[in-house]
Amino acid sequence: MKIALLGYGKMGKTIEALAIQRGHTIVIKTSQIDNVDITQADVAIDFSIPEAAFHNISTCFNNNIPVVSGTTGWLKQFDTAVNLCHEKKGAFIYASNFSLGVNLFFELNSKLAQMMSQFEDYKVNIEEIHHTQKLDAPSGTAITLAEDIITNQKHYTKWSLEDEARALPIEAKRIENVPGTHIVTYKSDIDTITIEHEAHNRNGFALGAIVAAEWLIGKQGVYTMKDVLNLS
Numbered sequence: 001m002k003i004a005l006l007g008y009g010k011m012g013k014t015i016e017a018l019a020i021q022r023g024h025t026i027v028i029k030t031s032q033i034d035n036v037d038i039t040q041a042d043v044a045i046d047f048s049i050p051e052a053a054f055h056n057i058s059t060c061f062n063n064n065i066p067v068v069s070g071t072t073g074w075l076k077q078f079d080t081a082v083n084l085c086h087e088k089k090g091a092f093i094y095a096s097n098f099s100l101g102v103n104l105f106f107e108l109n110s111k112l113a114q115m116m117s118q119f120e121d122y123k124v125n126i127e128e129i130h131h132t133q134k135l136d137a138p139s140g141t142a143i144t145l146a147e148d149i150i151t152n153q154k155h156y157t158k159w160s161l162e163d164e165a166r167a168l169p170i171e172a173k174r175i176e177n178v179p180g181t182h183i184v185t186y187k188s189d190i191d192t193i194t195i196e197h198e199a200h201n202r203n204g205f206a207l208g209a210i211v212a213a214e215w216l217i218g219k220q221g222v223y224t225m226k227d228v229l230n231l232s
Contacts, residue, residue, distance in 0.1 A: 001019075001024045001025070001042050001043060001213065001214065001217065002024070002025050002027045002040065002041050002042045002043075003015075003019055003024055003025065003026050003027065003028075003041060003042070003043055003044070003045055003210075003213065004026075004027060004028035004030075004036075004038055004040075004041035004043070004044040004045070004060075004065070005026055005028060005029045005030070005044075005045055005047075006028075006030065006031070006033055006044055006045065006046040006047070006048050006052075006056045007031055007046060007047040007048030007049065007052070007056075007071065008029045008030065008031060009047070010133075010202065011047040011070070011202055011205065011206060012029065012047055014202045014203060014205075014206040015045055015047070015206040015209055015210060016029070017206075018203065018206050018207055018210055019210050022210060022214075024210070027040050027041050028040065028041055028044075031048060031049075031052070032052075033052075033055065033056045033059050033060075034059075038059060038060060038063050038065055039063050039064075039065065041065055042065075042066075042217060043065065043066045043067070043068065043213045043216060043217060044056070044060045044065050044066070044067045044068070045067075045068045045069075045070075045209050045210070045213055046060075046067060046068065046069040046070070046071055047069075047070050047071055047209070048071050049071065049073075049135065050071060050072070050073030050074040050135065050136060051074075052071075053069060053071040053073075053074040053077075054074055054077040054080070054081060056069075057069055057081050057092070058081065058084055060090070061081075061084050061085050061088045061090040061092075062084075062088060064088070064090065065090075066090065066091035066092070066213070066216045066217060066219070067090070067091070067092050067093070068092075068093045068098075068209055068212045068213045068216060069092070069093070069094045069095075070094075070095060070096075070097070070098055070205065070209055072096055072136050072139065072140030072143075073135060073136035073140070075140075078094065081094075082222050085221075085222055086221075086222070089220055090220070091216050091219045091220055091221060091223075092216075092221075092222045092223070093212045093215075093216055093222075093223045093224065093225070093227075093228065094222075094224075095208075095212070095224065095225045096139070096140030096141045096143065096144045097140065097141040097144070097180075097205065097208075098204075098205050098206075098207075098208030098209040098211075098212060098225060099199065099204035099205050099208050100204065100207075100208055100229065101197060101199075101204060102141060102182075102197055102199075102204070103208075103225045103226070103229055103231065104231075105182070105195070105197040106144060106145065106148060107231060108195060109145050109148055109149065109184055109195065110148045110149075110151075110152055112184070112186075112193075112195060113148060113149040113151075113152035113153055114152045116153070116186055116193075117152055117153045117154065117155075119188075120155065121188040121189070121190075122186040122187060122188045122193070123186070123187055123188070124149055124153075124155075124156070124168055124184065124185065124186050124187075125168070125169045125170070125171065125184075125185050125187070126138075126142050126145055126146055126149075126159075126168065126169070126170045126171070126182065126183070126184050126185075127170075127171045127173070127181075127182070127183040127185070128141065128142040128170065128171070128172050128173070128180075128181065128182050128183075129173045129174075129175055129178050129180070129181040130172075130173075130174060130175075130178055130179075130180050130181075131174070131175070131176065131177060131178050131179065132174045132175065132176055134174065137161070137172035137174070138159075138161065138170045138172040139172070139180070139182070141180065141182055142170050142172065142182060143159065143170075145182060145184060146159035146168050146170055147159070149168060149184070150168060156168040179199040179200065179201055179202055179205075180197075180198075180199040180205075181196070181197070181198045181199070182196065182197050183195075183196045184196075208225070211228065212225065212228050215227075215228045216228075
């Protein structure tokens with residue numbers, strides 16, 4: 001598999017190392033897609049920056065290159081990207097987090113939210129901690145967790161970093177050398193229920209993105225990690 005890495009920061013370098021271990025070839029490593037011939041790749045993996053993500057993804061669709069994207073902070077243009085993918089008969093996977101463990105955590109979070117929906121004494125909050133180089137806050141993973149809780153409960157209508165009525169609170173912290181920790185807490189006057197995922201390094205995120213790229217080759221349409229991991 002010939003891979004174009006769009007965004008060659010710490011995550012891009014980790015993907016490169018693991019992809020080579022799995023027998024793949026990195027044919028493009030760039031942060032500026034306009035300077036390269038994207039058609040030499042079989043698939044693109046985008047871990048760029050929010051300002052570049054939509055341009056990278058749409059350029060790939062326009063050149064019939066499947067795209068796996070883990071860039072967060074650009075989702076106001078997500079529906080436009082999905083529509084373009086369908087129009088160009090492309091293939092696309094977006095995930096706020098590609099880690100196998102995190103995607104299992106997403107499923108656990110949804111199930112717990114369903115179970116807790118009838119117990120109004122419990123108030124929910126989400127805490128996320130990442131390295132100081134992370135540009136967006138809250139993390140895409142925290143937003144996914146929050147949206148899944150909101151979908152499964154009637155108490156909240158939105159999430160917020162502020163203290164707002166009927167908003168599920170998210171606390172975002174930035175600390176040196178923390179790959180990613182997410183904590184969901186249900187608290188009442190009587191007790192507290194907590195689920196937590198802590199990443200030890202970037203390898204889980206990188207490996208998941210490579211597995212998603214391997215899975216996406218030869219397909220058409222818009223998918224999620226639930227499809228890749230057969231969690232649907």
